Amino acid sequence: MSPPATIEDDDLERLLLIRHFELALLRLFERGLLHGTTHTCLGQEHIPVALSPLLRPDDFVFSNHRGHGHFLARHLDPHGLLAEIMGREGALCGGVGGSQHIYHRRFLSTGVQGESLPVAVGVALRMAGTGTLTCVYVGDGTWGEGSVYEALNLASLWQVPLLLVVENNGIAQSTPTRLQLAGSVAARAAAFDVDHLPIDSTDVAAIRNALRPAVAAVRERGRAARRGVRHAPAGPPQQGRRLPS
Numbered sequence: 077m078s079p080p081a082t083i084e085d086d087d088l089e090r091l092l093l094i095r096h097f098e099l100a101l102l103r104l105f106e107r108g109l110l111h112g113t114t115h116t117c118l119g120q121e122h123i124p125v126a127l128s129p130l131l132r133p134d135d136f137v138f139s140n141h142r143g144h145g146h147f148l149a150r151h152l153d154p155h156g157l158l159a160e161i162m163g164r165e166g167a168l169c170g171g172v173g174g175s176q177h178i179y180h181r182r183f184l185s186t187g188v189q190g191e192s193l194p195v196a197v198g199v200a201l202r203m204a205g206t207g208t209l210t211c212v213y214v215g216d217g218t219w220g221e222g223s224v225y226e227a228l229n230l231a232s233l234w235q236v237p238l239l240l241v242v243e244n245n246g247i248a249q250s251t252p253t254r255l256q257l258a259g260s261v262a263a264r265a266a267a268f269d270v271d272h273l274p275i276d277s278t279d280v281a282a283i284r285n286a287l288r289p290a291v292a293a294v295r296e297r298g299r300a301a302r303r304g305v306r307h308a309p310a311g312p313p314q315q316g317r318r319l320p321s
């Protein structure tokens with residue numbers, strides 16, 4: 077039997093904040109007090125909570141349609157987010173973005189699947205050489221979008237400081253992954269010569285420890301890269317590399 081996971085107070089506070097924020101939204105939704113649809117991240121709180129302390133304030137975070145946890149792990153502002161979702165005073169971006177389209181400092185989200193990745197690659201290209209990285213969250217169900225592959229191609233070719241977090245929850249909102257994804261995310265990453273680190277855990281400390289070297293590697297690569305487009309050196313095609321876990 078594995079030893080019981082220990083958890084830091086800060087992490088527990090964020091996990092509970094996200095969990096209770098989402099549960100409160102569901103209650104508001106049931107009462108007809110929220111407009112449009114509501115995507116909660118219940119059960120996925122541990123992912124942004126594990127990652128967040130590894131990110132710096134100057135890093136960019138691109139989120140998706142299920143982004144409340146991504147936001148709250150990054151910015152402890154549940155009041156601003158709730159006001160944004162409800163279109164009330166104090167809203168993060170004037171109430172025009174709602175649940176899925178947040179623009180706050182260096183945090184951006186979009187409800188359009190596959191939209192964020194090309195934009196994030198552009199931002200990462202701009203930040204190359206500075207040590208700032210760009211993190212993008214996507215779900216496994218978003219790997220049906222062609223823009224994901226155009227972005228991956230350029231991210232790899234230009235070696236931009238991009239961290240792509242795939243929240244592979246086994247379902248694309250309502251469609252099981254096995255019914256919509258041929259092959260695997262790992263094989264697709266390898267096809268673009270993109271480093272891939274599979275993590276299967278809900279233990280915040282374990283996830284963070286596994287992510288730490290990967291985040292450092294992305295940041296280091298980005299620091300070494302110079303801004304603008306570089307041409308890959310001529311040579312034989314390389315195999316996909318796996319980061320040490």
Ligand SMILES: Cc1ncc(C[n+]2csc(CCOP(=O)(O)OP(=O)(O)O)c2C)c(N)n1
Nearest residue numbers: 141142187188189215216217218247248249
């Ligand atoms: C371009 C586009 N097509 C369709 C949708 C409708 N849609 C919203 S969420 C979703 C599935 C998302 O699956 P996944 O990326 O795995 O995230 P999950 O909801 O499972 O967290 C779809 C098809 C959309 N938002 N954008």
